[in-house]
Amino acid sequence: MIKERVLTGDRVTGKLHLGHYVGSLSNRVALQNKYETFVLLADVQALTTHFDKKELIRRHLRDITLDYLSVGIHPDRTTIFVQSMVPEIAELTVLFSMFVTVNSLRHNPTIKAESKSAGLDDMYYGFLGYPVSQTADIAFCKASIVPVGDDQLPHLELSRKIVRRFNELYQPILVEPKPLVGDMPRLVGTDGSAKMSKSLGNAIELDSTTEEIAFKIRRAKTDPARVHKQDPGHPDICPIYAYHRAFRPQESAEIREGCERGSLGCSACKQLITQAVEQLIEPMRERRAYYASRPKAVDEILMTGTNRAREIARETMREVREAMCLNYFD
Incomplete structure (x- = not known):
């Protein structure tokens, strides 16, 4: 019996906290026993707001990997991979962007809210195109289920439209993802004024003493x-x-x-x-502590997961290029 695929992940901008555990991590631990689960470390998408903080992204990529392993995400049941090391995702992002209108991106309510939260007076191209990149994350492995919060539903709906549009224009080879909306409430920050957030300094991190x-x-x-x-x-x-x-x-x-x-x-x-x-x-x-004392084992987990993601991505892109008549020398 072929299991459905789940795609989820986090931008690599800081350590994870109790809000992440309640909102997504505990659910991922359960999902890995039911679905073929992929978890991406979204380092490229972290650059949409942290393009000038390269060392921070490098450090937090391993911090978040340790967070994953510490909560019970198991590398034998979940493919943990690094987004930037799967170049086919970037290629698919470019191809999708050819038929996604700027207006559909500018009017996305999640983009509006996040740009305001980030204090962006002038929106960067990469930030505006975040939903296109996110669609490529989902589509490269043909994930059919994406766990999301209510605030991410507009992003996923746009992803569904992009996949449908691709299938209509070329061939129906990509899977239209379904949202899996969690029923846990968003955890309030310790300051009581907003959600628990690493950027607001009101969080209890998972590595807290x-x-x-x-x-x-x-x-x-x-x-x-x-x-x-x-x-x-x-x-x-x-x-x-x-x-x-x-x-x-x-x-x-x-x-x-x-x-x-x-x-x-x-x-x-x-x-x-x-x-x-x-x-x-x-x-x-x-x-x-077990994994932190074995950095080579952690690197092996990331390399193994990334290599598996690449194998799947290569096959998807072979189908995409064939559908778009971009396979000139095959």
Whole structure:
């Protein structure tokens, strides 16, 4: 029985954190047992906002690989590969760009939101074409399933249109991907004002020490309307309660009741979630330490995954060139 393929990944712009774990990483661990899973380290797409930070990208590529391995993404069940080392993806990006209009890219709501967040007054060509590059990431291995959050649905819908357009213009050889939308809520940052984000400095990284976890949770914002312990709380606006729902779901109803009644103080509430996060991250530390002490083994994992991705990419591009009549000397 042939398994469907899943394509997912991360831009190589910084270490991964609990928000990534809740939103995607834990799901990837489960998916690798059900689908043929590909995870890309998107170093080329990292250049859309970090083109002047080459050493950062180089360093974080291995940081993120360790994050993957530490959470339980297994190289025997998941193909982990480096985007820039599969040149066929870049070739497919160029070919797709020939029939994608600039207006369709400029009006993409995700591009608008991300360019505003990045503070780009003048949009770069690579940033504007991010959805085209993303489509090539998906199409080169003919992935049929792409896990996404709600904010990424416009990107994937454009990818679906690009694949359909290619199949209509040439031959129906590419697979139109389906979204797999997660049901986990976006994890709030420790500052309580936005999603957990590496760029906003409100994240708890997956390689955090015991002391770092305790410090960040102790300093995290809680219900601003609750001044005294006996005051009734409002858990739905408290980041710490969101962490209880994510990491202590069976006990979250009890936490809500204690907060609303004023019988559970914020300090005790934070201590409970600190223990839960520590229990989650402790086995990750052990796996990370194992691989961090074996850098050659990590390089071998990346090279093996990238070579496999290249083999698949070469075959896809052979079909693409034939469909587009670009196979002049075959």
